[in-house]
Amino acid sequence: MDRNLLPAIAAFAEVAREGSFTRAASKLAVSPSALSQTLRVLEERLSVRLLNRSTRSVSVTEEGRKLLADINPGLAMIEHAVALVQDAKDRPAGEIRINSSRLAASHFLEPHLGEFARRYPLVKLEIVVDDGFGDIVREGCDGGVRLRESVVDSMIAVPISPPIRMAVVASPAYLATYPPPETPFDLERHNCLGLRHGNSNIVSAWEFTDPSDGREFTFEPTGSFVTNGDDIMLSAAIQGVGLIMHMDFAVRDHVARGTLVRVLETWCQPFDGFDLYLPTRDQMAAKIRALIDFLVEKRRHTN
CATH class of the missing domain: 3.40.190.10 (Periplasmic binding protein-like II)
Incomplete structure (x- = not known):
């Protein structure tokens, strides 16, 4: 079936329900003459008369009644589906x-x-x-x-x-062996672990801000361990493998418990x-x- 006929079929059903082009046109927000023309085109496409018209009344032909009986259930389903969509617009579902x-x-x-x-x-x-x-x-x-x-x-x-702030942290055992860095420039002497972006070849650079002048710069970690799993990286730091840079909220509990120690805090500004x-x-x-x-x-x- 040509789906372009659906608006005309729905218009036919409305005229049949109302028994009047004027009332149906008002409900459909079109002019009676435009509605009448739509129905004439539909009848021509179907090669059958659906409505008997006179100057005073409109009635449905036998062929029109048969068509109505077949299309009414489908139109009711469409109306129900539209009502559900409109209801969902105002109700979280x-x-x-x-x-x-x-x-x-x-x-x-x-x-x-x-x-x-x-x-x-x-x-x-x-x-x-x-x-x-x-x-x-x-x-x-x-x-x-x-x-x-x-x-x-x-x-x-x-x-x-x-x-959020970034945090540079390491275990107490690691910092007992390697003196804590006082500035990011000391990181060259440390084992700085890398976090890779997903499955890419990009290892996250460590970003810092100089507290004295606000200058921003980055450091590329080149330590003995790289992973794309932040939880694995965190575990490696807790086990004393090296320093990591991670988001502050992800390491906060470990710092509070003493399993990790934060360094370079003034060099990590919020964003x-x-x-x-x-x-x-x-x-x-x-x-x-x-x-x-x-x-x-x-x-x-x-x-």
């Missing part, structure tokens, strides 16, 4: 797919999954863990979570974490944290608005 780095997911999404599920039981949340820089549109995701500096300008970005980013704000579904509001609420209670 349905699936959400979020692409997130492993670190952001474990610290800013995972701790709140239970509360989100209880608050929005009709929302099915899927977190796609990806330490690369995936294209959320191409991968069919509704949004992503990355550091602000990684989000392209065309995206809508909402902060979901406080500002923008993680954002939930979206392709567009247009026609935003209630489920997406609910997730944004929820994560922004959690951000206010995050140190």
Whole structure:
């Protein structure tokens, strides 16, 4: 069937229900003459008369009644589906797919999954863990979570974490053997472990800011160990393999327990944290608005 006929078929059903071109045209927000022309074209395409017309009334032909009997269930299903979509626009329900780095997911999404599920039981949340820089549109995701500096300008970005500092840390045993660096320039004499971006060949440079003049510069770690797993890198530091640079919130508990010691703290200045980013704000579904509001609420209670 030619799907271009669907609007005309729906218009025919409306005229049949109302028994009047004028009333049906008013409901469809078109002129009676335009509606009449639409029905004439439909009858020509189907090669059958669907309506008997007179100056005073409109009635459905036998062929028209047969067509109505067959199309009414389908039209009812379409109306029901449209109503569900419109209802979902105002009620958080349905699936959400979020692409997130492993670190952001474990610290800013995972701790709140239970509360989100209880608050929005009709929302099915899927977190796609990806330490690369995936294209959320191409991968069919509704949004992503990355550091602000990684989000392209065309995206809508909402902060979901406080500002972040990097931290250079090592175990007490390592620092007992190798004197703690006093400036980043002392790192050349240390075993500095590397963190690789996903499956790429890029090892993260260590970024510093000179506390005396604000000058920014980087250091390339070339130690005896490299991994693309931040949890493995953290374990290596705790075991005394060498120094690592990691996000402060990821090492805070270890520093508090004394299993890691922080160095070069004044050389690590805060920067923008993680954002939930979206392709567009247009026609935003209630489920997406609910997730944004929820994560922004959690951000206010995050140190």
